[in-house]
Amino acid sequence: MTPTTATPRGNTSELGRLLKPFLPWILLSAITGISAGAAAVALLGTINQVLNREGGMAGGLLLTFVGLCAVALLGRMASDVSTNFVGQRLVAQVRKSLAQKILSAPIDALERYRTHRLMPVLSQDVDMISDVAFVLSSTLIAFAIALGCLAYLAYLSLPLFCLLVVALAIGATIQTRAQVRAEVGFWKAREYEEQLHKTYRAISEGAKEFRMHRARRTRMFGGQIERIVDNIRTVNGRAINTYVMATAFGSALFFLLIALILGWAAFRPTEPAVLSGFVLVMLFLKGPVDQIAGALPGVGRAKIAFRRIADLSARFATPEPHLHLERASNGVMLNREIAMRGVRYSFDAPEGGEAFTLGPIDLLLRPGEMVFIVGDNGSGKTTLIKLLLGLYAPHGGEVLLDGGVVTPEGRDDYRQLFTTVFSDFYLFEDLAAGEEGAGTATLPQTALPYLERLEIAHKVSVKDGAFTTTDLSTGQRKRLALVHAYLEGRPVLVFDEWAADQDPAFRHLFYTELLPELRAKGHLLVVISHDDRYFHLADRVVTMRAGKIEEDKACVPLESLAA
Numbered sequence: 001m002t003p004t005t006a007t008p009r010g011n012t013s014e015l016g017r018l019l020k021p022f023l024p025w026i027l028l029s030a031i032t033g034i035s036a037g038a039a040a041v042a043l044l045g046t047i048n049q050v051l052n053r054e055g056g057m058a059g060g061l062l063l064t065f066v067g068l069c070a071v072a073l074l075g076r077m078a079s080d081v082s083t084n085f086v087g088q089r090l091v092a093q094v095r096k097s098l099a100q101k102i103l104s105a106p107i108d109a110l111e112r113y114r115t116h117r118l119m120p121v122l123s124q125d126v127d128m129i130s131d132v133a134f135v136l137s138s139t140l141i142a143f144a145i146a147l148g149c150l151a152y153l154a155y156l157s158l159p160l161f162c163l164l165v166v167a168l169a170i171g172a173t174i175q176t177r178a179q180v181r182a183e184v185g186f187w188k189a190r191e192y193e194e195q196l197h198k199t200y201r202a203i204s205e206g207a208k209e210f211r212m213h214r215a216r217r218t219r220m221f222g223g224q225i226e227r228i229v230d231n232i233r234t235v236n237g238r239a240i241n242t243y244v245m246a247t248a249f250g251s252a253l254f255f256l257l258i259a260l261i262l263g264w265a266a267f268r269p270t271e272p273a274v275l276s277g278f279v280l281v282m283l284f285l286k287g288p289v290d291q292i293a294g295a296l297p298g299v300g301r302a303k304i305a306f307r308r309i310a311d312l313s314a315r316f317a318t319p320e321p322h323l324h325l326e327r328a329s330n331g332v333m334l335n336r337e338i339a340m341r342g343v344r345y346s347f348d349a350p351e352g353g354e355a356f357t358l359g360p361i362d363l364l365l366r367p368g369e370m371v372f373i374v375g376d377n378g379s380g381k382t383t384l385i386k387l388l389l390g391l392y393a394p395h396g397g398e399v400l401l402d403g404g405v406v407t408p409e410g411r412d413d414y415r416q417l418f419t420t421v422f423s424d425f426y427l428f429e430d431l432a433a434g435e436e437g438a439g440t441a442t443l444p445q446t447a448l449p450y451l452e453r454l455e456i457a458h459k460v461s462v463k464d465g466a467f468t469t470t471d472l473s474t475g476q477r478k479r480l481a482l483v484h485a486y487l488e489g490r491p492v493l494v495f496d497e498w499a500a501d502q503d504p505a506f507r508h509l510f511y512t513e514l515l516p517e518l519r520a521k522g523h524l525l526v527v528i529s530h531d532d533r534y535f536h537l538a539d540r541v542v543t544m545r546a547g548k549i550e551e552d553k554a555c556v557p558l559e560s561l562a563a
């Protein structure tokens with residue numbers, strides 16, 4: 001399992017940072033919660049007073065009782081509302097902050113983290129915090145009531161209170177040990193849940209393959225899913241049992257203590273008001289104490305969830321500089337050339353394997369050129385493209401735009417020069433014509449000719465700025481991705497094996513008509529291709545081998561050869 005980078009101190013400072021904007025609300029919640037707790041304890045005192053005097057509750061005592069009831073009720077309401085306010089906003093802030101961090105994290109950091117680890121944090125862990133935030137207020141009030149009860153008991157009788165403190169210290173020690181043990185279990189279970197998520201992804205994304213392969217299906221269910229689920233059940237079950245046993249012991253301790261107090265009264269004369277007050281408060285105290293004990297498993301799991309969230313935040317703590325979510329492009333233009341000079345990049349070595357290193361790469365690309373990047377599988381074509389696009393920051397060398405180095409600060413603006421269709425592309429349903437969604441009203445008319453040209457107008461149209469469907473064949477989905485590229489109209493178009501899923505007729509159209517048309521409009525085209533039948537159509541063919549450019553050859557047009 002990958003080690004995590006979050007430390008307890010890191011967690012605390014992260015929590016502090018998150019809670020800082022809500023301090024006034026937290027304070028309000030604490031003050032009103034404590035007031036509600038104090039009022040509840042005073043109510044108990046009043047009841048005890050009434051029980052031990054003649055004439056029941058009347059006059060001033062009745063007014064006090066009503067007043068205390070009002071404080072307890074209003075205090076509780078105010079505390080609940082403000083805790084809920086903080087809880088919901090905190091969760092919303094965590095959600096937004098994580099989404100923002102993921103959107104602005106360097107691509108290689110995201111690729112290393114892996115989706116199956118990301119999703120449980122974004123959904124399960126954040127939900128866990130949300131659940132605990134909901135019960136936090138009542139737990140805090142229970143805590144305030146418990147403290148108030150203790151203070152009242154100390155006021156009633158110091159020796160009996162000392163007896164109670166000893167019992168509470170034993171109970172608290174047992175509960176703390178249970179908490180530590182249970183948290184180890186929850187942490188383990190959380191790790192298993194990550195594995196479970198990975199298998200869930202496999203059975204949803206590999207649904208077809210699993211149906212075609214019985215043995216693999218059996219192995220996946222019996223060997224992995226069942227084992228992981230059972231592990232989670234066992235580990236979580238054990239952790240919760242630890243709590244249950246500690247809580248049961250705590251309950252027993254309570255009644256033992258009441259028996260001890262009553263026994264004490266048999267040996268040492270004790271005032272009836274003290275005795276009844278102690279028993280009354282002790283019985284009442286059991287409620288808040290049970291409530292606190294009941295909230296502990298949730299708190300334990302929320303702590304683990306928080307550690308996971310803090311870990312994710314720490315991993316993506318260094319966003320790409322100047323990656324502005326809200327800002328439009330700075331209007332960067334490509335006038336003369338894009339160059340790569342001595343560019344190098346290395347991946348981390350896979351377990352038991354060798355790290356792949358690309359470069360040093362020297363490459364010059366100009367507007368109006370059609371350049372094919374070719375080479376064996378794994379030779380580094382996609383990695384080269386990611387460096388060209390500014391998705392990876394070079395580990396050595398530099399990328400230059402019109403002679404100026406593309407700096408980390410300018411990289412996001414530089415990227416806005418490109419439209420890409422990767423082999424593992426993501427197809428957006430909504431369309432953005434030109435820059436930053438300009439003129440969505442005219443999209444249907446603008447998109448229609450392209451949809452017709454790409455022979456998918458009979459399947460898809462544009463409504464309210466979005467494609468009417470993306471439930472299409474793989475080749476058709478790639479054609480839709482090309483419509484995006486046309487509509488964006490950016491100066492550089494990069495295609496990673498775009499034609500691989502197209503039928504021969506359309507593939508021919510792509511290489512012989514669509515690409516030359518785009519080139520004629522002045523676009524720079526960078527095309528990763530394995531279609532050697534069409535290599536001669538490129539202006540240049542750059543051949544990659546083992547992470548280096550083996551050959552960068554200008555092609556002579558067939559017409560000129562014929563001439």
Ligand SMILES: Nc1ncnc2c1ncn2[C@@H]1O[C@H](COP(=O)(O)OP(=O)(O)OP(=O)(O)O)[C@@H](O)[C@H]1O
Nearest residue numbers: 111347348356375376377378379380381382383384
């Ligand atoms: N995220 C990654 N982490 C570690 N290694 C990687 C990563 N991505 C790619 N590699 C390694 O880099 C090498 C080059 O991969 P790349 O995708 O650039 O090859 P390619 O030439 O585009 O291959 P293909 O023709 O199969 O698409 C491969 O050996 C691959 O294992």
